[in-house]
Amino acid sequence: MSNKAEATKKQKSALLLPVGVLLVAGILLLIGQPGALNITFFEEMGKTVFAHLPMIVAIIVAIALAVDDHGTVVLSAVLGYFVLNKGVQTINDASNMGIVAGIIAGIVAGLLYNKYKNAQLPTWLAFFGGKRFVPIVTAFTCIILALIFGYAWVPLKGLF
Known part of the structure; x- marks a missing residue:
């Protein structure tokens, strides 16, 4: 594989990282909701991820x-x-x-x-x-x- 192809693959892979970050933040927010487990601790962590x-x-x-x-x-x-x-x-x-x-x-x-x-x-x-x-x-x-x-x-x- 050429260096350019490897770089493009690396860029695509890195740009998919936010999907994982959003998944974690979403799960934390969900756990903290009153309709779910209502654990404020998790909700605040999810909010922090979204804030940053x-x-x-x-x-x-x-x-x-x-x-x-x-x-x-x-x-x-x-x-x-x-x-x-x-x-x-x-x-x-x-x-x-x-x-x-x-x-x-x-x-x-x-x-x-x-x-x-x-x-x-x-x-x-x-x-x-x-x-x-x-x-x-x-x-x-x-x-x-x-x-x-x-x-x-x-x-x-x-x-x-």
Whole structure:
């Protein structure tokens, strides 16, 4: 199998991960419902999974796009999601990008990981080179995106 075919298979497999996550969250919510076992503990856990679904999606998309399996891409996706989401909300508290922020952060982290995982910096900055550079460049990219979406998200959301 060619490298491109393997990468496509890996991406499809990774993008199916949310189905498993949603299944777990749904079961937890169901168990907690009054018509089922009425166990609030399980309901709250299910709600928490759904509340953090954008971050989970950011991680999954980043894993799907990264050419190798490295935790740096996951850290970068989570960091990118936090920066993007909070930045947009700080500019306009009526803005809630939700899962779209997770998708964007995952794409940004995955693509920047592939591009900068072997980045060479000047000697005095060498410690921050390579994979350590990816979270930095992801955060700065998401700051720029937060500035854009902070002002554009509400009008854009109205188009859908």
